[in-house]
Amino acid sequence: MQNNLYNILVPVDFTQKDKWATAKAIELANALHCNIHLVHVVSKNIFPLLTVEAAHFYPYDYTADLKNAQDRLHEMKEAYSQHLCGKGQIEISVLHGNEQEELAKYARLYQMDMFVKGLSKFNLLHRIISTVSISNLAKKTFIPVLAVRASGLVSHFKKIVLPLHDDHVPMRRIRLAAMLGRYFKSTIFVVSLRKENNEPGVPILSQTMEVIQSLTTIPVQSIILEGKNLATTTLNFSKKINADLIMINNKHEYYLPGLWNRVTKRLLSYNSSIPVITLEKEYE
Template sequence: MKKILVPTDFSEQAENALKVAAQLAKQHHCEIHLLHIVEIPMHKVDALSSYNNLPEAIYFMKLANKQFKDLKAKPYLKDLVVHEHVDLHEIFKGIFQTCKKHHIDLVVMGSNGVSGLREMLIGSNTEKVVRTSETPVLVIKNKHEKFKVKDFVFASDFKEESKIPYQKALGFAQILGAKMHLLMVNTPHKFVTSAKANDRMNTFIETNKSNNYTTNIYNDLSIEKGIMNFSKSIKAGLIGMSTHGRQGISHFFNGSISEDLVNHAKRPVITFKI
């Protein structure tokens, strides 16, 4: 892990994420890339116009540069290499392109989650990034004066498609020096016997074993509740999951457990794209 991207709107939630990123960067000798997205309404841009020629764009880019200057002066960023970027895209597209251009290894984002009607209609920017990002996304909800993860829950159905996300999660657990707790949640609607669940998990990890892990089967009313309740029971510092990146009508009907966790879990969540 060499490069960490932190999208920021200069809010308290974004700074919580930046403080965690700074701790990781100091521990693992990483560079930090700060990204601020200036969202300009599309109806103000015609085919012959350049974003940079818009008065709004110029104003907000100058404002962002001043805010970057103030932010980079914070004591917790001292002695770190910090790059700053201002872009004019939709947030998730800007993050995707920045990750690709600068070969980012990890995205760290702040979120306070959304719920109810607002969640159903528009979701959150963090949720959209989780759904589309090819790069692992670490979502931070609260302040962490010391981001130290001793126990890392990786929840999965342990099918073939989840092997690559599991390998990435395993590598991240090793970077953190965390114990990994592999979790399969049993629900009334998707019940699997303990024998079958154990067999599937053991087969899944056969070629990628860790020296510091446990396997766990947890019964609950839903997968999301099972993940949160199990994580609470062991006081886990981090929850990890894979995400399918569903969009459009498929996402509306099927939803995504990883996105629900990003919105509802109180603990940090990290997602890995299948």
């Protein structure tokens, strides 16, 4: 069982959502005594509308961008360090290259245990890009990605919702939920959709509850939900009980309904004001 988080990576782009992600990372660090890594990636292609080949004809000295990013990260470190009350520290790094690839390399090199990523509040395009980024980060690194909006800062993981999408016990999510639940004194809600043939799917609910109870003594409840789309039904249930965290797998079962949502792989985190953790590998 995963006993703790030791390193949390916050991708920084110097926008408002950095504040939400960093504040949530500090909350976790103070509870779990882990380190926070604030990482900014300066893009190789400073002209995003050009092809890589065309960009070579427009030489650009990114040294100033690297220096500016380093200075701004230092300011963030000084501002947020005073909010740390545990044993963790804040580390800062500026990288250069493709954002997804560089973050994945950094995460593997320094053994990150979780990403914490802020989601845009209003901008539609940014919200779509952020959701795709979450899916890609989870797929590239197999590291949990916690997505949080400003509204998620009031959440303290007292109620954790764990939806089930098939007949397999989700061991990775269970271990992480049990670990977080132990630190935050949470209640875990294991939920599943009622099957079309009206079979309640009790075996998988019972098995999942048994595994959780073998790992921790925190309260666990199992609930069968009525609905056709797991993402929408889970969101509605989570809002109804004022949940603080939803934990999902990076699978199509957690895409929002509709063809466009399927094509763009919009996970339920896109419509969630509640923090959402996305994991890639489910059964390790």
